[in-house]
Amino acid sequence: MHRTRPLDHIVLILGALFLVLPVLVAFTTSTHTAADIHIHGLQILPGANFAETYGTVLTQRGGFTGQVTGARMLMNSMILGIGFAVGKIVLSMLAAYALVYFRFRAATFMFWVIFTTLLLPLEVRIMPTYGVMSDLGLLNSYTGLIVPLLASATGTFYFRQFFKSIPDELLEAARIDGAGPIRFFIDVIVPLSRTMIAAIFIIMFVYGWNQYLWPMLMTTDERFFTLMRGIKSILQVWVGSQIPDYNQALALAVLAILPPVAVVVIFQRWFIKGLTESDK
Amino acid sequence: MMARIGARLRKGSTAEPAKRVQFDHKTLPWMFLAPQLAVIVIFFYWPSVQAVQSSFYIEDPFGFGSAFVGLSNYVDALTSREYRRVASFTAVFTVLVTALSLVLGLLLAVKADAVIRGAATYKTLLISVYAIAPPVAGLVGMMFFDMHIGPFVRLAAFFGWDMRVGLDYFDTAFAMITVSVWKQIPYNFIFFLSGLQAVPMSIREAAAIDCRNGWTRFRTVVLPLLAPTAFFLLIIDITYALFDTFAVIDVMVKDKPANNPITLVYKVYNDGFRGNDIGGSSAQSVILMVVVFVLTIVQFRFLEKRIHYG
Numbered sequence: 315m316h317r318t319r320p321l322d323h324i325v326l327i328l329g330a331l332f333l334v335l336p337v338l339v340a341f342t343t344s345t346h347t348a349a350d351i352h353i354h355g356l357q358i359l360p361g362a363n364f365a366e367t368y369g370t371v372l373t374q375r376g377g378f379t380g381q382v383t384g385a386r387m388l389m390n391s392m393i394l395g396i397g398f399a400v401g402k403i404v405l406s407m408l409a410a411y412a413l414v415y416f417r418f419r420a421a422t423f424m425f426w427v428i429f430t431t432l433l434l435p436l437e438v439r440i441m442p443t444y445g446v447m448s449d450l451g452l453l454n455s456y457t458g459l460i461v462p463l464l465a466s467a468t469g470t471f472y473f474r475q476f477f478k479s480i481p482d483e484l485l486e487a488a489r490i491d492g493a494g495p496i497r498f499f500i501d502v503i504v505p506l507s508r509t510m511i512a513a514i515f516i517i518m519f520v521y522g523w524n525q526y527l528w529p530m531l532m533t534t535d536e537r538f539f540t541l542m543r544g545i546k547s548i549l550q551v552w553v554g555s556q557i558p559d560y561n562q563a564l565a566l567a568v569l570a571i572l573p574p575v576a577v578v579v580i581f582q583r584w585f586i587k588g589l590t591e592s593d594k
Numbered sequence: 595m596m597a598r599i600g601a602r603l604r605k606g607s608t609a610e611p612a613k614r615v616q617f618d619h620k621t622l623p624w625m626f627l628a629p630q631l632a633v634i635v636i637f638f639y640w641p642s643v644q645a646v647q648s649s650f651y652i653e654d655p656f657g658f659g660s661a662f663v664g665l666s667n668y669v670d671a672l673t674s675r676e677y678r679r680v681a682s683f684t685a686v687f688t689v690l691v692t693a694l695s696l697v698l699g700l701l702l703a704v705k706a707d708a709v710i711r712g713a714a715t716y717k718t719l720l721i722s723v724y725a726i727a728p729p730v731a732g733l734v735g736m737m738f739f740d741m742h743i744g745p746f747v748r749l750a751a752f753f754g755w756d757m758r759v760g761l762d763y764f765d766t767a768f769a770m771i772t773v774s775v776w777k778q779i780p781y782n783f784i785f786f787l788s789g790l791q792a793v794p795m796s797i798r799e800a801a802a803i804d805c806r807n808g809w810t811r812f813r814t815v816v817l818p819l820l821a822p823t824a825f826f827l828l829i830i831d832i833t834y835a836l837f838d839t840f841a842v843i844d845v846m847v848k849d850k851p852a853n854n855p856i857t858l859v860y861k862v863y864n865d866g867f868r869g870n871d872i873g874g875s876s877a878q879s880v881i882l883m884v885v886v887f888v889l890t891i892v893q894f895r896f897l898e899k900r901i902h903y904g
Contacts, residue, residue, distance in 0.1 A: 334722065343737070409627050414613065438882045443637060
């Protein structure tokens with residue numbers, strides 16, 4: 315019933331350009347030499363230095379501060395993203411299952427204990443959380459990188475809503491068949507939740523991958539640096555140098571952009587489902 | 595996130611059991627809950643309590659004990675000129691980022707909803723930026739506003755604007771807002787688009803017959819239907835502007851917040867980790883917690899009632 319007007323397309327094209335062009339330019343510019351960029355500015359057309367720049371960023375030790383390579387940071391970001399997503403899904407599925415499928419007295423209270431965590435982001439309690447981590451001796455470890463980020467109930471909320479939408483008849487049938495709570499969870503709930511798990515995995519992977527403040531505080535040992543942390547250190551080096559390594563900085567940015575954007579674009583359907591479905 | 599949960603809670607689905615049939619078991623539910631509870635208690639409740647506690651103390655930066663000072667950390671924070679400066683910047687920043695990313699996200703969603711041909715391509719392109727991390731957005735933004743190589747700086751120079759991002763207060767703020775809005779548009783776009791596509795065909799057709807003027811039709815029919823989505827996004831965007839832009843700001847001020855604009859969260863971090871003012875930083879944390887809390891309550895209680903849920 316809408317008649318498409320050229321104006322609609324113009325607005326959309328401008329919008330898409332505004333959003334996407336900076337990323338494309340970041341990539342094409344990263345394939346030029348630092349000196350070229352310094353003289354000619356950002357580049358729209360690709361240059362000849364793709365292999366060289368990315369090779370350097372990925373493998374050279376001490377490109378930024380001495381010990382860590384881009385490949386290592388890439389791996390650490392992967393560990394953080396995947397570890398966080400998996401941890402989130404496991405913790406929250408278990409908790410949501412307890413809240414929805416068990417009759418026990420403290421259920422309502424537990425619900426509030428868990429869901430209060432949605433009110434305050436990690437950023438506001440960053441200092442004391444850091445204190446707790448150092449008391450527990452978890453600074454500079456993958457556990458320390460991942461586990462504190464899990465202290466929020468987003469996943470539990472999604473799974474709770476989803477479990478509630480599963481028809482009661484399934485549980486009745488399972489009970490007639492003699493299935494206990496654990497059997498029912500493994501044989502019915504987990505398989506039914508597959509799409510939901512996929513959607514949440516994507517959202518949480520992106521969230522974990524994109525973490526900045528927490529890894530920045532947590533990791534002073536460069537072996538644990540993530541790409542986001544690497545971006546911070548490249549900027550610190552940058553300020554003092556004659557011709558800054560624009561190409562390497564942008565190459566690092568492109569490496570940091572690629573995996574989450576690829577995941578979101580490839581699994582768009584699931585991603586949007588996860589974001590919006592539970593809103594309805 | 596909060597608004598969505600708010601909508602759920604309001605429907606009264608929290609207290610009463612969801613299921614007619616449930617398992618009765620004494621220990622099993624606790625075993626399922628244990629991992630989540632452990633993480634929450636250690637990394638949420640414990641630190642939150644500590645934040646409140648240490649906000650009443652002045653701690654020696656070298657770790658030689660601490661002294662109870664009552665509310666003086668709060669008084670110091672709220673009366674300092676620096677704090678007020680940061681707070682007013684935070685307010686302006688939050689309003690601008692929220693308003694601009696809502697309006698632009700809505701505009702693009704309306705247009706994407708209107709075109710049929712190429713819709714999938716636009717959708718993919720517009721969504722893709724969502725996944726970019728704030729610090730990376732900050733870095734890319736830095737390049738565009740870089741004094742030597744930045745095209746925006748050259749463009750500004752053409753109009754006689756000598757842009758010095760990272761050095762000049764106003765210019766840095768301008769760049770921060772641009773980058774933060776850029777990063778947030780896709781999120782609003784996704785939700786507005788799915789809100790628009792949920793508007794039933796019958797309503798659209800009836801509206802098209804009743805009202806020929808596209809703008810009036812949008813304002814009187816579509817916009818009210820989008821109100822719940824818009825409200826949800828409003829809260830999300832405010833939270834984003836307050837907290838998630840930390841990384842954008844950190845990258846853009848390059849560790850030199852002295853003459854650059856920063857937000858309240860950045861000040862909490864800066865005073866606590868750089869300035870070693872643990873008491874003062876905790877007091878600021880608690881003030882922020884209260885702000886977020888009030889925001890949530892306002893959302894739950896007041897604003898909600900004005901919005902008609904269909």
